[in-house]
Amino acid sequence: MVTANPELTYNSKIEGDIVVTRADAAINWVRNNSMWPMPMGLACCAIELMAAASSRFDIARFGAEVMRFSPRQADCMIVAGTVTYKMAPVVRRIYDQMAAPKWVIAMGACASSGGMYRSYATLQGVDRIVPVDVYVSGCPPRPEALLDALLKLQEKVKRERSASKLLSA
Amino acid sequence: MTTDVEITTAVSQQFPSAKPRASLDCPAFDVPAGDVIAVLELLRDKQAYDFLMDVTAIDWSAEKSPRFTVVWHLYSSTKHTYVRLAADCTSDSEPAMPTASGLWSGADWHERETYDMLGIKFTGHPDLRRILMWDAYPYFPLRKDFPLAGLPTELSDADITEEIKTGVISAPMVGGPFVATPGEPMSEAEPRAKDEAWSEQRPKG
Numbered sequence: 451m452v453t454a455n456p457e458l459t460y461n462s463k464i465e466g467d468i469v470v471t472r473a474d475a476a477i478n479w480v481r482n483n484s485m486w487p488m489p490m491g492l493a494c495c496a497i498e499l500m501a502a503a504s505s506r507f508d509i510a511r512f513g514a515e516v517m518r519f520s521p522r523q524a525d526c527m528i529v530a531g532t533v534t535y536k537m538a539p540v541v542r543r544i545y546d547q548m549a550a551p552k553w554v555i556a557m558g559a560c561a562s563s564g565g566m567y568r569s570y571a572t573l574q575g576v577d578r579i580v581p582v583d584v585y586v587s588g589c590p591p592r593p594e595a596l597l598d599a600l601l602k603l604q605e606k607v608k609r610e611r612s613a614s615k616l617l618s619a
Numbered sequence: 620m621t622t623d624v625e626i627t628t629a630v631s632q633q634f635p636s637a638k639p640r641a642s643l644d645c646p647a648f649d650v651p652a653g654d655v656i657a658v659l660e661l662l663r664d665k666q667a668y669d670f671l672m673d674v675t676a677i678d679w680s681a682e683k684s685p686r687f688t689v690v691w692h693l694y695s696s697t698k699h700t701y702v703r704l705a706a707d708c709t710s711d712s713e714p715a716m717p718t719a720s721g722l723w724s725g726a727d728w729h730e731r732e733t734y735d736m737l738g739i740k741f742t743g744h745p746d747l748r749r750i751l752m753w754d755a756y757p758y759f760p761l762r763k764d765f766p767l768a769g770l771p772t773e774l775s776d777a778d779i780t781e782e783i784k785t786g787v788i789s790a791p792m793v794g795g796p797f798v799a800t801p802g803e804p805m806s807e808a809e810p811r812a813k814d815e816a817w818s819e820q821r822p823k824g
Contacts, residue, residue: 542783569767570760570768570787570790
């Protein structure tokens with residue numbers, strides 16, 4: 451980044467080769483800017499998820515472009531679509547397979563609440579089986595709404611007490 | 620759509636038990652359950668109805684007898700006409716019907732779906748399992764006595780159920796943001812009519 455006044459920024463000649471910060475800030479900074487999504491695309495919301503990942507909306511601007519189809523490598527599960535009761539145990543199992551720390555975005559009306567599917571076959575909100583961090587409204591949401599959800603999640607992660615959590619775990 | 624007018628006489632000559640069935644579109648027959656496979660075979664081999672479009676069933680409600688009617692839709696790719704066959708299941712509590720999967724292999728999944736949704740057992744079917752709901756699901760959702768909201772039951776995986784400590788619940792049918800109220804005119808009952816805070820029609824709440 452080009453800074454107009456280098457005197458106001460970090461200057462190794464003055465401060466030496468040391469950067470001082472809080473552990474929480476450093477850990478959260480790392481987590482925030484490389485939040486790899488696990489695309490749990492189950493219905494039409496997944497199309498908008500794909501649009502969010504492609505060049506027009508470009509989720510890479512926020513460090514979340516690496517869609518990982520292996521839950522072991524993912525940080526944030528984006529549940530995009532209608533979760534049926536038949537699929538619900540699978541969603542939970544994939545969530546269990548993700549390595550901590552992990553987050554969940556419920557994308558769209560169906561994932562958030564069952565949406566218009568008030569029926570015997572549809573899970574009435576994915577928060578009944580996994581802990582959800584951010585809900586996105588819309589049917590389906592615009593890609594901008596998903597980007598906004600990602601920013602919201604990043605704000606949330608910034609406030610986490612990561613260091614003490616790591617030490618107590 | 621053209622209609623195959625000769626088919627009615629052709630079928631009733633071969634099978635006097637096949638009665639014409641009231642139909643608004645294509646020719647249709649009521650057939651006794653025992654004759655169904657023979658009639659289907661006649662239609663396929665002698666009348667060029669080579670494509671089985673659909674196998675489904677009707678539940679006439681628990682009070683009616685016969686309660687279940689299985690329906691077959693056939694299409695002829697040379698005549699470009701349709702024909703419909705219907706057969707009542709003899710038993711109301713354990714409905715059964717001979718399988719057509721020996722005539723069309725496509726009947727396999729249609730019959731699995733009909734079994735899954737309405738609980739009609741197709742005798743002689745090679746692999747009669749549920750196709751949409753999971754194997755241990757205890758109900759038949761398209762039966763008339765099954766509520767749309769569903770009935771509480773267990774999920775398919777025992778270890779997941781133990782972990783999340785929840786299962787299938789009856790879906791809330793009132794009060795939700797997507798639920799219309801019955802009995803009102805459409806303009807009032809539609810969910811979006813409830814909240815007009817986004818428009819200037821009603822004061823913001």
